[in-house]
Amino acid sequence: MDICSKSLNITAEFTSGLQILFNNVKKHNVVLPETDEPWTLGLLLIWIKDNLLVEKEKCDLFLKGNTVRPGIIVAVNDQDWELLGNVKYQIKNNDNITFISTLHGG
Amino acid sequence: MSSSCLVNNEDTFNDEEISRLSLEIELLKQELNKKTELLKTKQKKCLTKLDVSRYSRQIILPEIGIEGQKKLKNASVLIIGVGGLGCPSSMYLASAGVGTIGLVDYDEVELNNLHRQLLHGQCNVGMRKVESGKLSLSRMNEDVNIVVHDVQLDGYNSLDIFKQYDVIIDASDNLVTRYIINDTCVKAGKPLVSGSAIHCDGQLTVYNYKGSVCFRCLHPKPQSPETIGNCASAGVLGPVPGVIGVLQAMETIKIIIDHPNVLYNSLLLYDGGDCNFKKIKLTNVKRAGCLCTRSTEDIVITMDYEEFCGSKANDKFKTLNLLNEDERITVIDLNKLISQNQPCLVIDVRKNVEYDMCHLPFSVNIQLNDLKREKTLLELIKQINSYSKTPNVITICRRGNDSQRAVKELKKYPQITKKVNWIKDVIGGLNEWSMKIDKTFPMY
Ligand SMILES: [Zn+2]
Numbered sequence: 384m385d386i387c388s389k390s391l392n393i394t395a396e397f398t399s400g401l402q403i404l405f406n407n408v409k410k411h412n413v414v415l416p417e418t419d420e421p422w423t424l425g426l427l428l429i430w431i432k433d434n435l436l437v438e439k440e441k442c443d444l445f446l447k448g449n450t451v452r453p454g455i456i457v458a459v460n461d462q463d464w465e466l467l468g469n470v471k472y473q474i475k476n477n478d479n480i481t482f483i484s485t486l487h488g489g
Numbered sequence: 490m491s492s493s494c495l496v497n498n499e500d501t502f503n504d505e506e507i508s509r510l511s512l513e514i515e516l517l518k519q520e521l522n523k524k525t526e527l528l529k530t531k532q533k534k535c536l537t538k539l540d541v542s543r544y545s546r547q548i549i550l551p552e553i554g555i556e557g558q559k560k561l562k563n564a565s566v567l568i569i570g571v572g573g574l575g576c577p578s579s580m581y582l583a584s585a586g587v588g589t590i591g592l593v594d595y596d597e598v599e600l601n602n603l604h605r606q607l608l609h610g611q612c613n614v615g616m617r618k619v620e621s622g623k624l625s626l627s628r629m630n631e632d633v634n635i636v637v638h639d640v641q642l643d644g645y646n647s648l649d650i651f652k653q654y655d656v657i658i659d660a661s662d663n664l665v666t667r668y669i670i671n672d673t674c675v676k677a678g679k680p681l682v683s684g685s686a687i688h689c690d691g692q693l694t695v696y697n698y699k700g701s702v703c704f705r706c707l708h709p710k711p712q713s714p715e716t717i718g719n720c721a722s723a724g725v726l727g728p729v730p731g732v733i734g735v736l737q738a739m740e741t742i743k744i745i746i747d748h749p750n751v752l753y754n755s756l757l758l759y760d761g762g763d764c765n766f767k768k769i770k771l772t773n774v775k776r777a778g779c780l781c782t783r784s785t786e787d788i789v790i791t792m793d794y795e796e797f798c799g800s801k802a803n804d805k806f807k808t809l810n811l812l813n814e815d816e817r818i819t820v821i822d823l824n825k826l827i828s829q830n831q832p833c834l835v836i837d838v839r840k841n842v843e844y845d846m847c848h849l850p851f852s853v854n855i856q857l858n859d860l861k862r863e864k865t866l867l868e869l870i871k872q873i874n875s876y877s878k879t880p881n882v883i884t885i886c887r888r889g890n891d892s893q894r895a896v897k898e899l900k901k902y903p904q905i906t907k908k909v910n911w912i913k914d915v916i917g918g919l920n921e922w923s924m925k926i927d928k929t930f931p932m933y
Binding site: 461486 | 573716718725
């Protein structure tokens with residue numbers, strides 16, 4: 384069975400203040416449509432920019448180049464994406480993908 | 490003649506006795522000091538009866554025991570920032586009997602600190618934070634040695650301070666200081682208990698502990714200043730840094746007693762709004778080429794950290810100059826225009842909640858972000874048209890940055906610029922109004 388050709392149900396979470404870029408909604412239940420290519424985190428970032436980001440002109444508060452801007456930590460099922468291959472990680476059905484803005488106040 | 494001679498003899502005798510006594514007292518004093526020191530070292534090595542009763546409720550825990558309490562008594566902890574995080578963490582550590590606590594801060598206590606910085610009381614406003622902190626902590630536990638470092642931490646002074654301590658707590662409020670603290674901990678080989686809080690969110694982790702990653706492994710590139718919120722502009726609910734600060738004390742105690750489950754290679758997230766805790770597993774592999782992979786002598790910590798981050802080593806406000814001088818007025822000008830009944834439309838461009846908090850009675854509120862909206866613009870034009878004489882438009886905000894942005898935005902629309910005399914902003918905003926015109930106007 385080719386898992387790549389099926390659509391995927393995932394949750395995308397934006398926390399620690401990042402939710403303001405997404406209409407103040409923290410948790411988004413998302414269906415990623417069928418594609419020829421497997422869904423990777425890299426592709427998801429672009430998809431989020433096109434489909435979830437509210438103010439497109441504030442894109443640089445979320446992305447820089449083909450990855451997230453410095454200061455954002457990405458976790459898949461509560462694991463840092465650095466452990467999983469970063470943008471190359473292949474998304475699986477029911478994955479929970481969390482975007483965390485690092486805080487510096489105190 | 491003879492009588493004076495006699496007095497002189499007696500004087501000489503007295504002088505001799507006085508200096509002999511002085512010397513004796515001096516020697517006794519030295520002896521006393523020696524014995525006091527000896528007593529202190531003896532007391533430090535073991536727990537006194539008073540210690541045992543004072544800390545009995547925690548000594549009873551198998552994780553602590555007599556050995557753990559002795560470790561706490563001999564431990565030294567440096568806390569950087571005596572603010573929202575540093576207050577609760579130092580309170581719990583002092584109360585738990587940590588022998589030495591160092592406090593680093595370069596600020597004074599402000600009225601708007603008191604809702605979250607519980608070491609400082611109303612009467613301490615204006616006092617150095619380290620002094621106010623020391624006063625309160627000593628009141629809680631006079632056995633703890635509180636050392637104050639009233640300095641602005643930088644790459645030149647940090648190492649000598651850090652070397653004197655076993656564990657470092659990052660309770661600072663800005664990115665520049667966080668890099669300085671991290672790099673110094675890496676160079677000095679000290680575990681770093683890092684906490685942060687803003688709004689309703691908090692974060693906690695331990696860096697540089699038992700070979701774990703450092704702050705720089707996770708953040709090799711500093712994030713740009715416009716993506717960083719701070720407590721002064723974004724606000725913070727007091728219990729949020731309270732929660733994180735208390736957790737920092739907890740992890741510090743665990744490090745001191747060598748507890749097996751210290752929070753390293755993990756990041757704890759606290760969402761106060763949802764009352765939710767989440768733990769993220771971080772990589773345990775140091776980033777290739779990171780500062781922490783070098784040998785100690787090759788670690789340089791005297792870089793220009795402010796330039797590296799593109800921001801300042803404090804969470805203070807930065808004044809911008811976006812407009813020309815003739816596009817701006819002072820609060821004194823504004824006061825004059827209003828008292829002369831000149832036709833002026835004063836637009837307060839702060840957030841609605843800030844306007845609700847306090848505003849000038851003659852101002853209307855249009856949030857900066859709303860200025861772009863077509864509906865808002867139409868309303869605004871209607872308002873401008875309602876004046877019998879051509880009005881001036883004046884924008885004002887908290888401190889005079891957003892009001893400049895608002896002028897720039899308004900000048901984009903000829904349908905507005907054509908119908909007004911001029912559009913200007915107020916230098917220094919409402920804070921300046923509060924300082925120069927109306928002292929009762931709240932500064933926040
Ligand atoms: Zn590192």
